[in-house]
Amino acid sequence: MSKARRSNDWGFPRWRGYGSGREATNVRICDRHGCSDPGDCPAPKSPNSPERWYFCQKHAAEYNSGWDYFAGLDAEEAAQRESSERAQTAGYKESSHYGWAGSGDGTRTRDEMRALEVLGLDPDADFDAVKKSWRAKAKEVHPDVRPGDAEAAKAFQAYQVAYEVLRQAEERREWKG
Template identity: 25%
Template sequence: MKVNSKYFEKIRIRPEKKAEANASAPRCQWDGCDAPGTHRAPVGREREGEYFRFCFDHVREYNKGYNYFSGLRDTDIQRFQKEALTGHRPTWKVGLTGPGGSKPSGDFAPFRSGRAGYYKRIGDPFNLFGEAAAEARAATPAKRVRPLEAKALETLGLGAEATGEDIKARYKTLVKRHHPDANGGDRGSEARLRDVLQAYRLLKQAGFC
């Protein structure tokens, strides 16, 4: 193609994107500045979603002195940071049904599937869960405990003769005792809670509970 071709006359050079952005941007809101406001800066607390428009130099200057917690007391800042851990949603201690600490009005455990009391609701005409079942379980030889399983039982404070119900009851007690929500946010027993969870998971996979 020749340099002086007629096709070159029809070619239009696209302006740079930066130049386009500057042309469409509003004027910088910094006092005395007429540059394009191409950068957003948050207005502040309780006005989330609102922004100032500054040029590059003034948005840097604004960000140096920006403080979201300006005007708040230290106690309010600490409470905000604590509530941020749960997404500012209401929480309450383990075992309580609501923030007021109210207990359930009735015990519905017998009506939950998988619980020992479930068969009472549907009946047991063939005595599958009664005395015959208890005798059969008593006649069954004790399950051999492996070293890892023995270590898990020791972590829960139980011996090799512990039943599945004993393991579940002990697990619930330890979780309530060491969970951060149950001890006022104290994280000192997180390692202990982690060991309890791992021990219970191992015993459950091994068929102990």
């Protein structure tokens, strides 16, 4: 007679690996017509509705780009909702100062802080100061001014990357309003 083996699938902790079940995993497909990527980003079908579309990340970004959170509300109701939600989340905004970004007031990312260091600027410098510093430093090490100088070319590329990071951050801030 053969002895029955005891299963490893009992008690706590489960002795088999998580996700190693034999059953098929349900994957929801993106609700966008023609897309076969997993739809793991919920998006509301209409304002104040519990019904959701499920998009892939690319289509969720496309869908949300034109989303108006305050659709159907008059100006007074929209202002009231915005102020109540800001009051509820004010602690998060206030605590962003103590995040991982380091110096500054918490409104700049680590990459922006590094870019400001490359350009030799303070953490609270405005974009006009960034432009001015970038132009001055780029003129000194431009490949047309210093042809054949590898260090100057490397410094020029660093200034270009720093300026691009700060320019994109400024555009995002203007877009958010």
